[in-house]
Amino acid sequence: MDSPATKGLTLRSHTGATYRFDPGALCLELLPTGGPGPYRRFEVLHEPADLAAWADRSRLTPTPGLDISQAEVTDARRLRDALFHVVIAHTRGEPHPPGDLETINEAAACPPLAPAITPTGERQWAGTPTGTHLLATVARDAVELLTGPFARRIRTCAAEDCQLVYVDTSRPGRRRWCSMEHCGNLHKVRSLRARHSEEG
Numbered sequence: 001m002d003s004p005a006t007k008g009l010t011l012r013s014h015t016g017a018t019y020r021f022d023p024g025a026l027c028l029e030l031l032p033t034g035g036p037g038p039y040r041r042f043e044v045l046h047e048p049a050d051l052a053a054w055a056d057r058s059r060l061t062p063t064p065g066l067d068i069s070q071a072e073v074t075d076a077r078r079l080r081d082a083l084f085h086v087v088i089a090h091t092r093g094e095p096h097p098p099g100d101l102e103t104i105n106e107a108a109a110c111p112p113l114a115p116a117i118t119p120t121g122e123r124q125w126a127g128t129p130t131g132t133h134l135l136a137t138v139a140r141d142a143v144e145l146l147t148g149p150f151a152r153r154i155r156t157c158a159a160e161d162c163q164l165v166y167v168d169t170s171r172p173g174r175r176r177w178c179s180m181e182h183c184g185n186l187h188k189v190r191s192l193r194a195r196h197s198e199e200g
Contacts, residue, residue, distance in 0.1 A: 009057055011179075021179045024150075024167035027083055027142035029058050031165055036081040039163075043077070048131070051076050055134055062122075064113055064129040072131025079107050079135050083142055087165055090146060091156050107139035159183040 009029055011021045023029055033054055034043035045051055048068035056063045082103035086096045113133045116126040145151065145167060153168040157178035164178035177183040 019179050021164060021166075023165065023178075024169045025141060025145050026059055027138050027145060028087070028154075028165055028167060030054070030076075030080045030138055031084055031087070033080060034077065035084045039084070045073055045077050045080070048073055051131060051134070060113070060137070062124065064125045064134065066129050066131060066134060068131035068134075072135070075107070075135055076131065078103060079139060083138075086142075086146070087154060088156075090151070091154055091165065096146075104139050104142055107135045108143050110136040110139075112137040112140055157183050 009021050009023075009032060010018055011032060012018050021032070023031070032042075033045050034040060045054065048066075048070060051068050051073050052066050055066060082097075082100035085100040086104065089096050110132050113129050113136075114126040116124050118124050145154070150167050150169060153173055155166060155168060155175070156162075157164045157166070158176040159178070162178055162183050166175070166178060168175040
């Protein structure tokens with residue numbers, strides 16, 4: 001998994017406030033772009049430029065210069081939805097949906113982004129990366145996460161009104177919130193108000 005100096009996505013809450021959300025894995029960074037069912041209204045992957053913009057915000061370093069087709073945008077939404085179903089089932093201790101696993105495995109079987117070193121010693125991506133290379137990299141990250149040592153630490157934010165999924169990579173393994181500056185802070189504020197109300 002690639003890790004830039006500043007991890008996490010900048011998300012906007014329903015109140016308009018922005019906050020940082022680090023899901024801890026590349027594959028989980030794809031989930032906030034929309035999703036199946038009721039999450040379809042949050043869809044942001046419509047055009048090749050949208051998928052390229054997501055790659056730019058992701059933890060991939062450096063940002064790959066991608067050649068993305070419209071069909072690959074459709075593939076990205078399909079992979080994202082499959083990841084969503086599998087990860088949610090995983091957090092609930094339920095069997096992984098076979099059809100969605102097949103979608104992930106098919107994407108993972110394609111060639112991923114290939115890292116290379118420039119003559120000046122900098123990191124780059126070899127060749128002309130496509131959307132398929134990007135999705136293969138995301139799918140392989142999902143396989144690594146779901147079968148690796150942090151598989152038991154994939155969680156949904158503890159806030160009742162938040163569905164963001166993350167992997168707790170902290171040493172103690174006690175992370176409860178998608179973001180301390182958002183849901184964690186709201187919980188603190190509510191708890192403080194409740195205590196003041198009880199004291200009053």
